[in-house]
Amino acid sequence: MAEILQYIRKDGLFHHLNALSKIVFLVLVVVASVSITQIPILAGVVVVLFLLAVVGKLYRELLSQVPMLLVLSAGLLLLTVLTMQSGDVIGHLIPAAVPVIGGAFPITTGALTFAGILSFRFFAMIFAFQLVIISTQPRDLVYALQQLKFPVDYSLMLLIALRFIPSLQLEGKRISEAQLARAYNPGKGLTGKLRSLGPLIIPLVSNALGKANVLGLTIDLRGLRTHPRTVMAEQRLVGLDYAALVVMLCALVGLLWYLLF
Amino acid sequence: MKSRDIAIVGILLAIGAILRYLSNVIPGAIVANPIIALYCLALILIRPSVRDALGIGLVAGVVSALISHSIFPPANLISEPIGALVCVAVYGMLYKRVLGPGIATLLATLASGFSFLLISLFVIVFSVVSAPGESFTIEAFVIAVSPIVVFTAIANSAVTQILYFPASRILMRGASGSAGKGKAKSSRPGAEEPLGRESADGAGTGARKIPDPSESLTESATRSDEVIRFDNYTYQYPQGEQPSLIDVTTTIHRGECVLVSGPTGAGKTTFCLAATGVLHHEYGGKANGSIGIFGKYVGEYEDLGEIGQYIGMVFDDADAQLIFTTVEEEILSGLENRGFSEDEVHARLEEVLTLTNTAELRHRPPHTLSGGQKQRLALAATLAGGTDCLILDEATAELDTRATAMVLGILARLKEEGKTILVVEQKFDELIDLADRIICLDNGHISGELTPDEAAAQEASSDFGTPEPLPELSSGSPEPSEPLVVIEDLVHSYGSVTALKGVNLTIGAGELVAIVGENGSGKTTLCKHLNGLLRPTSGRVLVDGQDTKDVSITQLATTVGLVFQNPDTMLFADTVEKEILFGLRNIGRGEDMACVTTVLDEVGLAGTLSRFPRSMSRGERQRLAIACVTAMNPAIIILDEPTTGLDPREAERIMQIIGQLNKQGQTILMISHDMGIVARHAHRVITMDAGRIVSDTGGV
Numbered sequence: 001m002a003e004i005l006q007y008i009r010k011d012g013l014f015h016h017l018n019a020l021s022k023i024v025f026l027v028l029v030v031v032a033s034v035s036i037t038q039i040p041i042l043a044g045v046v047v048v049l050f051l052l053a054v055v056g057k058l059y060r061e062l063l064s065q066v067p068m069l070l071v072l073s074a075g076l077l078l079l080t081v082l083t084m085q086s087g088d089v090i091g092h093l094i095p096a097a098v099p100v101i102g103g104a105f106p107i108t109t110g111a112l113t114f115a116g117i118l119s120f121r122f123f124a125m126i127f128a129f130q131l132v133i134i135s136t137q138p139r140d141l142v143y144a145l146q147q148l149k150f151p152v153d154y155s156l157m158l159l160i161a162l163r164f165i166p167s168l169q170l171e172g173k174r175i176s177e178a179q180l181a182r183a184y185n186p187g188k189g190l191t192g193k194l195r196s197l198g199p200l201i202i203p204l205v206s207n208a209l210g211k212a213n214v215l216g217l218t219i220d221l222r223g224l225r226t227h228p229r230t231v232m233a234e235q236r237l238v239g240l241d242y243a244a245l246v247v248m249l250c251a252l253v254g255l256l257w258y259l260l261f
Numbered sequence: 262m263k264s265r266d267i268a269i270v271g272i273l274l275a276i277g278a279i280l281r282y283l284s285n286v287i288p289g290a291i292v293a294n295p296i297i298a299l300y301c302l303a304l305i306l307i308r309p310s311v312r313d314a315l316g317i318g319l320v321a322g323v324v325s326a327l328i329s330h331s332i333f334p335p336a337n338l339i340s341e342p343i344g345a346l347v348c349v350a351v352y353g354m355l356y357k358r359v360l361g362p363g364i365a366t367l368l369a370t371l372a373s374g375f376s377f378l379l380i381s382l383f384v385i386v387f388s389v390v391s392a393p394g395e396s397f398t399i400e401a402f403v404i405a406v407s408p409i410v411v412f413t414a415i416a417n418s419a420v421t422q423i424l425y426f427p428a429s430r431i432l433m434r435g436a437s438g439s440a441g442k443g444k445a446k447s448s449r450p451g452a453e454e455p456l457g458r459e460s461a462d463g464a465g466t467g468a469r470k471i472p473d474p475s476e477s478l479t480e481s482a483t484r485s486d487e488v489i490r491f492d493n494y495t496y497q498y499p500q501g502e503q504p505s506l507i508d509v510t511t512t513i514h515r516g517e518c519v520l521v522s523g524p525t526g527a528g529k530t531t532f533c534l535a536a537t538g539v540l541h542h543e544y545g546g547k548a549n550g551s552i553g554i555f556g557k558y559v560g561e562y563e564d565l566g567e568i569g570q571y572i573g574m575v576f577d578d579a580d581a582q583l584i585f586t587t588v589e590e591e592i593l594s595g596l597e598n599r600g601f602s603e604d605e606v607h608a609r610l611e612e613v614l615t616l617t618n619t620a621e622l623r624h625r626p627p628h629t630l631s632g633g634q635k636q637r638l639a640l641a642a643t644l645a646g647g648t649d650c651l652i653l654d655e656a657t658a659e660l661d662t663r664a665t666a667m668v669l670g671i672l673a674r675l676k677e678e679g680k681t682i683l684v685v686e687q688k689f690d691e692l693i694d695l696a697d698r699i700i701c702l703d704n705g706h707i708s709g710e711l712t713p714d715e716a717a718a719q720e721a722s723s724d725f726g727t728p729e730p731l732p733e734l735s736s737g738s739p740e741p742s743e744p745l746v747v748i749e750d751l752v753h754s755y756g757s758v759t760a761l762k763g764v765n766l767t768i769g770a771g772e773l774v775a776i777v778g779e780n781g782s783g784k785t786t787l788c789k790h791l792n793g794l795l796r797p798t799s800g801r802v803l804v805d806g807q808d809t810k811d812v813s814i815t816q817l818a819t820t821v822g823l824v825f826q827n828p829d830t831m832l833f834a835d836t837v838e839k840e841i842l843f844g845l846r847n848i849g850r851g852e853d854m855a856c857v858t859t860v861l862d863e864v865g866l867a868g869t870l871s872r873f874p875r876s877m878s879r880g881e882r883q884r885l886a887i888a889c890v891t892a893m894n895p896a897i898i899i900l901d902e903p904t905t906g907l908d909p910r911e912a913e914r915i916m917q918i919i920g921q922l923n924k925q926g927q928t929i930l931m932i933s934h935d936m937g938i939v940a941r942h943a944h945r946v947i948t949m950d951a952g953r954i955v956s957d958t959g960g961v
Binding site (some may be wrong): 072122139157177205212216220222 | 274279332384420423569580626815
């Protein structure tokens with residue numbers, strides 16, 4: 001299984017940006033994605049994001065997301081075609097030649113345009129989230145959230161969640177092997193997933209909760225909730241951040257111009 | 262909120278994120294979100310305030326948004342706090358009802374799911390209102406995705422309901438137990454009650470204060486020669502039926518290295534937790550007598566954070582002490598909150614990295630480290646705090662010889678620097694040269710305080726490692742006969758790393774073989790080929806005449822049983838009986854109760870059918886894991902580090918069981934780092950190094 005939400009160590013543009021700048025970038029992309037309703041401009045946003053990924057040496061990671069995004073976009077297209085009847089009819093989901101039900105579910109230009117808008121928004125937001133996640137150390141993300149007045153208790157929760165995801169993935173694999181070695185065969189598909197709930201998830205949750213006590217004591221003994229922290233250089237905004245913020249400000253002005261005029 | 266609660270929420274959200282990732286199979290505007298089930302479980306287990314529930318919901322929203330493949334990820338930032346609020350409100354009304362967790366989660370998921378849907382639709386409709394969406398039918402869209410929300414709600418409800426009971430028993434809280442911060446008055450009426458006339462914080466009648474209470478904290482902490490002082494201290498856990506420490510009186514002085522010794526259940530960990538102030542500030546319970554830390558009563562410290570400036574503690578579970586996502590961050594976490602300048606932080610970081618041999622690991626995330634590396638990192642992060650006193654509770658219990666030697670080398674250097682060290686350890690022989698004094702604990706009492714020479718003499722003459730005899734088995738010891746396992750030119754690669762490099766091996770029926778070697782030498786990879794968990798990259802493995810590549814894991818499990826190093830990897834049922842029947846059912850012998858009682862008798866667990874496996878001691882759980890495998894009567898049993906983490910008596914008991922199984926006719930393969938046990942029990946020793954067999958003392 002691929003590692004979830006994990007930082008990838010590289011020496012690229014995004015890696016040199018402060019986490020706070022990346023949060024601003026994320027907000028800008030989300031606002032732009034939900035504000036823009038023209039497919040060519042949305043496609044342009046996606047292309048710009050991809051080019052930024054190339055500059056940031058992270059394009060392979062974005063490309064690996066594309067097959068899954070295409071599948072999800074296809075689902076979105078189906079859902080939109082089924083629920084939207086506007087514009088010209090350009091065909092039918094069930095061809096007219098099929099007896100009895102032929103001609104059902106017309107495919108309209110409005111539905112296709114709408115699905116296109118949703119899909120590009122989808123691409124833009126997922127690309128932006130991916131770029132931020134894989135280029136940001138969780139600790140920097142948490143520190144940036146604290147600068148935004150996110151309470152320390154909640155940022156610690158987030159940090160612990162991000163830290164333990166890969167460890168628990170490995171633990172889950174070990175548990176799965178242990179039950180397989182006991183001739184356990186839950187089967188595949190949804191039924192298999194439901195059957196595996198007891199033998200796989202119960203030990204996973206139990207073992208994980210067994211760590212909570214030591215983890216809590218470690219937090220207390222290290223004074224992570226109570227003591228003031230030394231601000232390190234890498235946690236401050238640098239020239240690149242200010243340059244990025246200026247570019248993002250320009251992009252925001254452009255977006256406002258687009259929305260208003 | 263307690264730190265433990267923060268840890269519980271974080272850990273459960275991590276599991277939720279994994280499940281969410283695995284469930285990203287439903288394409289479209291909304292996907293099933295098991296994170297809701299897990300944060301609801303957390304809310305039900307810790308029962309936070311409304312404000313904290315909203316905060317937990319917000320964190321869950323951030324995790325959901327980061328991992329989301331839904332149409333509008335930021336909607337999670339609103340929908341999850343709504344879900345959390347509903348969960349807390351509903352569970353508040355259904356507290357202690359059997360189906361409370363399931364119902365609360367059901368309604369929370371519906372609330373979260375539909376609010377997510379409404380927010381997403383609002384954004385979509387609002388943004389395209391003048392574009393091609395005029396005819397977009399919201400009703401149709403809602404009808405199309407509603408079944409997904411309802412299905413997710415039902416699934417989440419089942420997940421939380423199923424997980425609630427084992428989780429609450431593990432935590433001993435919620436409806437089935439109680440716990441809470443020692444100073445909290447609400448949840449535990451018995452908290453902080455004195456057992457007798459004196460209280461744990463020294464405030465009770467007759468409690469004797471230690472040096473000069475008028476001194477400021479810093480002065481007293483740095484000038485006192487007494488680092489930790491117990492005065493007639495007795496302690497009973499909130500859920501305990503009898504005291505775990507009884508009338509303990511001892512003083513640990515500055516610069517001393519003290520080894521705390523004793524069998525499992527003697528009170529060693531409780532002794533450490535008392536010395537760190539954890540019992541007073543976190544656990545509550547009942548106590549008599551007093552504890553002083555650097556000249557002040559434990560109750561005079563504001564919290565554990567304040568005590569943590571003077572005492573650092575390293576626990577046996579290294580992984581649970583690592584909070585950050587790289588080695589460097591972990592160590593920095595101990596440095597950044599000590600008021601140092603940035604330059605000082607960097608200088609001390611380098612010092613600690615060098616001292617603990619972790620410099621080359623500085624950018625590695627914790628999950629990629631070996632057990633020994635993790636423990637060195639936990640030690641490094643604790644040392645970064647710069648405390649004068651260090652307490653290690655079985656910190657090397659799960660480490661191999663080499664990793665243990667590295668940790669002990671660090672302790673030796675710290676002792677030279679004048680640090681005070683308190684070590685709980687089963688590896689008596691390896692620590693005896695380091696210790697100035699040995700405190701022997703037995704059943705909560707200090708049974709003696711010895712010099713290293715006295716302790717060594719006592720150890721040599723004791724029968725400490727001899728366990729109670731087990732029932733004899735009827736079968737005689739077979740001579741090794743026909744080859745049962747034949748491995749030819751076995752190569753196995755994990756991506757670009759070749760873990761096995763052309764292994765040839767034959768094992769006869771009835772052999773008891775030990776496989777030894779350093780971590781990463783290929784021992785476990787080799788053994789996993791015997792039951793099909795791994796398939797050869799090249800070469801072949803024959804088990805009982807069958808090529809493993811032609812047989813499923815399920816089929817091989819009837820011939821080859823595997824007992825993992827950590828028994829908790831496999832135990833999940835709520836009774837011992839169900840745990841053993843699980844394996845028997847998998848091979849079509851689900852009604853064989855006679856077998857269940859027989860195997861339990863064989864491992865010395867007769868009469869434990871209805872016990873909750875997780876409430877048993879580590880040794881008992883290890884024996885139960887062996888029973889689960891032997892019940893399936895495989896011809897070959899593989900045991901991965903069966904004695905790791907056990908005291909000598911329990912380790913010998915396990916080896917006695919293994920010996921009897923071998924006498925009964927079963928072929929045993931045992932991976933071990935304990936060369937003493939290997940020398941005493943194995944008939945044949947195979948040594949592996951860098952993916953190859955480098956020596957073999959015998960064979961068919």
